[in-house]
Amino acid sequence: MQLTSMYQEIILDHYRDPHGRGLREPYGGESHQVNPTCGDEVTLRVQLDDDVVRDVSYEGMGCSISQASQSILHDLVVGQPLPRAREIAADFLTLMQSKGEPAVAESLEDSLEDAVAFVGVGRYPARIKCALLGWMAFRDASEQAAVAQGGTG
């Protein structure tokens, strides 16, 4: 069944055992995002250290897709220089807009690593917002953090 194309094992793993969950101090920027169609929410904090993403901490409620996506986000961007983290975020958006095109996923594999597992979600328009919720919060919070430290924001 098609279902496994959305719920790949790696997504279910992150959902059952999310990485980096919880809100932590200190942080340079925080963002709260709501998905108006289902009411799901996330609060996400970003801590920069000289333009390197030192921590991403988050809390909220949402479906397996949004939870797993936030967990993978944490894995991908923590430790990265902010410009590179933003590239990753842009690539993830591209993946979500690819309508599930395997070729797009393949071309992004180097950048997104495990996160290409989300390619199947792109075929379900109602779920794309779920996958993007944390990433929208990251874009917002990282901008704030950059501005706060007087960086490249």
Next chain:
Amino acid sequence: MQLTSMYQEIILDHYRDPHGRGLREPYGGESHQVNPTCGDEVTLRVQLDDDVVRDVSYEGMGCSISQASQSILHDLVVGQPLPRAREIAADFLTLMQSKGEPAVAESLEDSLEDAVAFVGVGRYPARIKCALLGWMAFRDASEQAAVAQGGTG
């Protein structure tokens, strides 16, 4: 063709040569009526004399049906005691709501005389208002006139 069932010769005669047209003094009540769907208008005055309709005078713009109907109204009610004039008006309303039923027209022939020629108009919902415009004005103006003279209004 069906058309002649609406435009009976007697209606066309009244249209071409209306009776009692023009606004006259004195009058005890006046009413202005508008047909919102076509913009047709009539101003109609009623003069009572001891509960007898002494004069009905009118002016306005409208189609052959509304013009002829006002002319026939004038013929029917002038000289009648007000209660009888109201009966005639009620009968005309019944005729218009009869959906063109010949039996209804027949039963009203004694009361309405020539005016039963309007029976065919009842089959054209859009035109019923045209035929009734003057009669609505009469009801209104005659009530005013009755009140003004302290009568049965």
Next chain:
Amino acid sequence: MTGIVSGYDVEVLRKDFPILERRLADDHPLVYLDSANTSQKPRQVLDRLREHYEQHNANVARAVHQLGEEATAAFEGARDTLAAFVKAPSRDEIIFTRGVTEGLNLVANVLAWAEPPYRVGPGDEVLVTEMEHHSNIVPWQLLTQRTGATLRWIGLTDEGRLDLSNLDELITERTKVVSLVHVSNMLGTLNPVADIARRAHEVGALVVLDAAQAVPQLPYDVTATGADIVGFTGHKMLGPTGIGVLWGRRDLLAALPPFHGGGEMIEDVRMERSTYAGPPHRFEAGTPPIAQAIGLAAAADYLTAVGMDNVAAHEQAITAYALERLQAVPGIRILGPTTVEDRGGAISFTYGTLHPHDIGQVLDSLGIAVRGGHHCAKPVHRRFGIGASTRASAYLYTTTAEIDALAGGLEQVRRFFGVRF
């Protein structure tokens, strides 16, 4: 069919609904349990729509030609049909709207500009409840914010019923409007509207009912509700989208100012000033949803032919069956009344820690359509400490086999995510 007895043959009736024969992905037959969101349409409604467009299409109330007369007769005839369907004392009390949302906005909007005693202004209060659909909250927020009035609301008990314990504090001399849902689209609760209407009328408040879920399911009598205004929506009662009805007491409607301005709602227009037609046309500016009103009348005819008593009895029986089946599934918690008394057909629930999106997605892969989300009722979700729920809702075409499919599907959901409750 097993398990329940209906006043009509559900399997035969289902043949009127072409979409129910649809096969979805992996050749699963459609199991449509989202009727509180929108209902499916019988062939009879679609045929009437098509016949109108192919044979009688014209604008109404404006043209002196055969098509125009036919279209006007059908449209105004639809008003008669809907008036009879909800036992309105007069056809002139039936206003056609896009849906109940527009109807409620119409009321909230004209009350800002009405003459006393209806005008809502500074110091006045509008009372709603915590179980309202957003469509019966936001219009009143806009009204009260813009006029300096205050919005108050009736809270809920843990069983999902209105908490009427402090009603005397909530309905006071300041209350100008009490607007509430007749049957909740989320909890399923059927509210004691006649009682509340009586209390509201004691202080001279207007009573407005959101009957979006009630009219499709119950034999309806607008005056028996005790309300002054009742709104409902066509697409939830087998009718087309884009059409709804607002019923209002004739003398009240006659005293209210217009809503939108435009064609058909006028008596005379001058550049300086206009005068307006009487109800219902005063509230129907512009070309109305002609074909949709005619289609809705066909839907009302269909429901009347089945018999609204039968529809209500089936809804009760299938809801009772579903409540029982669902409560037997480990991990299911029903939100709202768990038995069928004073209850409509919507059943919202949580399922362990699983998210409604995930539940809905797995069910969908089996052809089972339910709704997951806040169902346009965020405050009541918040009241129960959750953000979203899963909702199954039946209608006159729903079978017990479909309820069984749902119960079975939920077991598969659990297995798919590898959880136990």
Next chain:
Amino acid sequence: MTGIVSGYDVEVLRKDFPILERRLADDHPLVYLDSANTSQKPRQVLDRLREHYEQHNANVARAVHQLGEEATAAFEGARDTLAAFVKAPSRDEIIFTRGVTEGLNLVANVLAWAEPPYRVGPGDEVLVTEMEHHSNIVPWQLLTQRTGATLRWIGLTDEGRLDLSNLDELITERTKVVSLVHVSNMLGTLNPVADIARRAHEVGALVVLDAAQAVPQLPYDVTATGADIVGFTGHKMLGPTGIGVLWGRRDLLAALPPFHGGGEMIEDVRMERSTYAGPPHRFEAGTPPIAQAIGLAAAADYLTAVGMDNVAAHEQAITAYALERLQAVPGIRILGPTTVEDRGGAISFTYGTLHPHDIGQVLDSLGIAVRGGHHCAKPVHRRFGIGASTRASAYLYTTTAEIDALAGGLEQVRRFFGVRF
């Protein structure tokens, strides 16, 4: 077909319109010359409607199931289609309404509550014209009466064009809105909207266009009009009733407050307060006219396939032909431009002293459908010293033979009433 050459075969195209085969009383074929009132619908639109209801019906933006996704894709796809049809820079600038009347009311309504600089308040002025449809007069009367602003209007020349001689006195620093008709539904006049928009923008006024008669007839480019907001209506462009479009500049829409409150227009709802979605959803409260939007997209697809250039050329040719034929009938006086330059397809006229109702009734007995009355434009009738007129209006399916039938019918009207002019 004789007399004109079109970019498509009109006789072949007519076969798409089932109603055009209808026989009326006395077996007269239908001669439908009332398209400015409402257009007829091609099979392609009716098929799309039926297919939607029979295969994909569900509510939009709310459900995570296959039907819901299909319905949402079709509905939001309709937004793309309509955006492309009028060359809107962004799909988010397309708001679905019931029709242009609702669209104009939406604008007038939100401007009462907008933040500066858009808010219309005491001392401000709104400018319309004397040739407006009631739908572009009454909403502005309501707005100005309720906010203490003033309504002014541009007068007309005897030829039925805007009298722009005193435009500098009418458009001043006080002018907040200029709202006018692009193509008059009564006079047929095509107005110089880009010029007027430029003048209005010099003083910072918003420009609103009633394009109800323009979009169906002309290749349309909303930004080329120079306007900030453009409204049109589906039923006049081969689409269903109950649907229209309001286009607005994205940054403007983003700055305006909501219109109706309810489902789908929100971001978050608490009992105390709500926040709202961005455009277009902010302005689409409640279940939208889903099937109707999809049907309208089918209509736009149909028009695009014929080619809007071809539609416009045919309209011009048939209007030129009709103007010529009608002016040859003794007693006919055309209201509005008598040649086809800067002119749309509606032709209103008087015929001796005969009343439009009588003219229309006799024509109807011959199967010829025209409109008699004030066409929801009483002020322009008053301007020309009359209460009502007869209007013939063609569309892409109209043939010269139908115009000939009209001319011949008018002669029979004259004979029937036994008058000479």
